[in-house]
Amino acid sequence: MRARLVSCSLVAALTALGASTLAGQAPPNASANRPARTADGKPNLNGIWQVVNTANWDLEPHSAEEGIPGGLGVVEGGAIPYLPAALATRNQNRAKRSTADPVGKCFIPGVPRVTYVPYPFEMVQTEKYLAIAYEFAHTQRIIYTDGSKHVEALDFWMGDSRGHWEGDTLVVDVIDFNDKTWFDNAGNHHSDKLHVVERYTPVDANHLNYAATIDDPETFSRPWTISMPLYRRLEPNLQIVDYDCVSMFWKRFTSSTAK
Amino acid sequence: MRGSSWLVRGVVIGCLAGVPCGVRGQGTSDRKRYSPPRTAGGQPNISGMWEPGPGRPLEKARGGPWRPPAGSTAGTGSAFTFFAPGDELPGGRATDRSPMVFEPADGIIPLQPWAVARRDEIIASQDKVEFLDPRVRCLQAGVPRANLPVFYNSYQILQTPGRVVILYEWNHMTRIIPLDGRPHLPSAVRLANGDSRGHWEGDTLVVDVTNFNDDTWVVGVGAPPEGAPGTALTTGHGVFHSDQLHVIERYTMTNADTIRYEATIEDPKVFTQPWKIALDAFTRGKPNHQLFEYACHEGNRSNVQLLTGVDIEK
8 A cells, every 4th residue: 555655656756747847848938838729629739740759660769770760769668568479470570671561562551650650740620530641651540539439340551540538638549450560660560459549638839749558469468558749840831742652662663654 | 295395394303403404514603503501710611521423424535436346345334434426324323424524615635646646555555554544553543533433432521720621532542722822832842632722712612733743644434444445435544644734623512412523624745725624523421421441552462463573462
């Protein structure tokens, strides 16, 4: 009991520390930096966002390799809690990462990887839907926030996303995945039992915290969580353009098209 | 006499039921105006779930009638592949066989002579990857092709302050159309679906689309039957464009369940003049309609292997 109390206090203290650190980093005019709201009072997520990290190459802490920037990792606790056989698969995947990464074949990246590919994406928020247009391979996603239920007995590269608001956090439940995507270029993988819960939480007008809890009893010994900031892109008149991966893919094999 | 009274009745019923009267009139100005409700932000509200409108031939065949050789199954299921005077209307949702092309008035896409020859070569060489319909390679549909009715497409339109967003089921294409008057992208930036800038003219959304690359075809519906010459097609297949393509689109609701679409298409490298199409492109979908993932390239392993010799799974 006492131990639990202590650990609770510790969590509270760390949380407070985190909050004060964030407050300390905020610009002087903090009130102008509050998250904007939509007409229906929800945090306004409309806009273009992007991560600045190396999660796309490896979710776990990793040293740099040629063409791959090093990084401190985004997994809470540091390591992904694999079951032994799944860890062996990951290591096999990693050994052939330069050719076997599905994203290298221009396949749809899946969730959560599409968030940190790390191309920008635009969120389009209405009362009932949050559509996300990702620059990478024009991946598209529609998150239903209308209280509707998951579709059943289907599988998708991007899963089926149903969201709801918990206070100012948009919580998105994603199921109905196939087993063909990787979480990163390091071969971290999953089965079709994957269940992802994403949390988009405004920190201030131009930052969201993005967290994804990943559960897959066939692959991991317990659920685990990644988290990272999303940064609003502030360039005037910015828009997402094309990374039309499939077109580039074909151009590898054909000298020209019929034009 | 009996025949003509049926004809009169048919026309009257058609008009009362909201079926466009004078389908070749194309312009919406001569029709009774429908004014859609407004969004909270004050835009005419065209949001919602939409499905493809009725099919029609895109153009008239410049080469006249063509028939598949006896015994051939070519053309099966390609209702609008070719049309000849006296042909019966195909089945399905077809209600009208007038071409979508209404300018020029002959209903034929005004290709420059070299482009006519090039199109024939493209259609005759559909077994070669560099001539293949971009759709088969899972490339983006482009504009206006994405708005032509095909059964594998449906649409969701969202409107936010300063934006109209069209989500297409076909190959997960998304068009974000800013309404804020910003200039087009620098000309060095090229996009498969072009760069869209919109504004409202009354109840009509007008979208100016530029900055295309040349990855896409302008139009194309269904699939061409094997052996059909390009000059026989009424689908627009093989009508390519250069990076000088410029499209001006007009989206107008003509009733609560229909969006009329018109597009002016110009490309001085390929066409002799700007040309125009008009069609009832979007029909209101059921409220519980939803777009499903269209993972095209991901399932294209056999085509890739056939055309390039490369097995992408290995």
